[in-house]
Amino acid sequence: MIYTMKKECLKKHFLKEPSKYEKNLVEDLTSNVFHEWNDKLEILTRICDYYSYTFRFYSDGRLVLQMVNAKTKDDDSRWRGKDDCGHLEYFSIDAMLIDWLDELKKNEGSYKFEEEIKFIEKLQEDIKKVVDYDILKELEDIRIRMYNTNFDQDRIILSDAIDLIKDSEKYRTGMKVIYESYEEDDDYEGADESDDILCQNCRTLVARMDDYEGMRPAYCPECGTKLIY
Known part of the structure; x- marks a missing residue:
């Protein structure tokens, strides 16, 4: 997915692409829910840009959309049951994207949401596979x-x-990794760059403390558990 809205967002905040301040910008925009731009954020911002919404994240993952200037017809503007202010609240960005799926499918404007629809349908299928x-x-x-x-x-x-x-x-919600220190001093606090990071489920070595964030796997290569760092 080409991140066109990411580029626009950086430009709006007077940043060039790529920018060393991108991580700080994403964390600020999402209240630390996300630390780097991804497909979900790209689609969220595309929707908000097209339908004239602003968005705000809460630290627990909740997402609020506020209408700025509706582009849809009056008889279409109540399809999500929003109030008079156009205020929409979701418990997660996943819930928001799925809620907008029908609207994207029926869109007859100049912008076709084929890529977005395909992504959200895949997201919906993955969620259905998970037991509540x-x-x-x-x-x-x-x-x-x-x-x-x-x-x-x-x-x-x-x-x-x-x-x-x-x-x-554990494959959906994940498990916190184990930071294993080589320091034998009982009063030692913190972690050394040579320390290991282990999967809590099978205790497989998945990374080292001095690894960059992008180098650390999202899932354990041995048992498949989602890793929370």
Whole structure:
């Protein structure tokens, strides 16, 4: 995906591309939700530019869109159930992109959103494959209530299902990596550049402290767990 809006954003803030200040700009625009420009941000800014919206992130990942000057017809402007101010709030950028999918598909303007539609449809398919975490909580509660009852065999089957869901969940939400220090001093605090970074799930060495951020893998090459640094 060519980041045309990234270039415009840098230009708007009087920065050249590439810029050493790009990371700071992205973190400022997204309240540290993102640290570098990516496909989701590119599509978000394309939508906001075309439909005249501004956006604001919260540190917990929530995203708010505010209409500036609607380009759609009056009878089309309520397709998302927005209020009179055109204020839209989403719990994540993923939810926002999926919510706009139908609007992008029916767009009859000069700009065709083929690339954006294809990306969002893929995102939607990936999300559908993931079991909702609320279901996992419900299964845990049911298993607890089954303890010391006549449904012991069912409880065992349920336990296997829960373990399977937990196992798949780590690939979506991720697990924090382990920073393993070679310093033997008990009073030592911090990390040395030669220290290892391990996958918490299988303890595979995935990176070193002195590796650049772009060099660190997003997923463990051994077990596939999403890595949170």
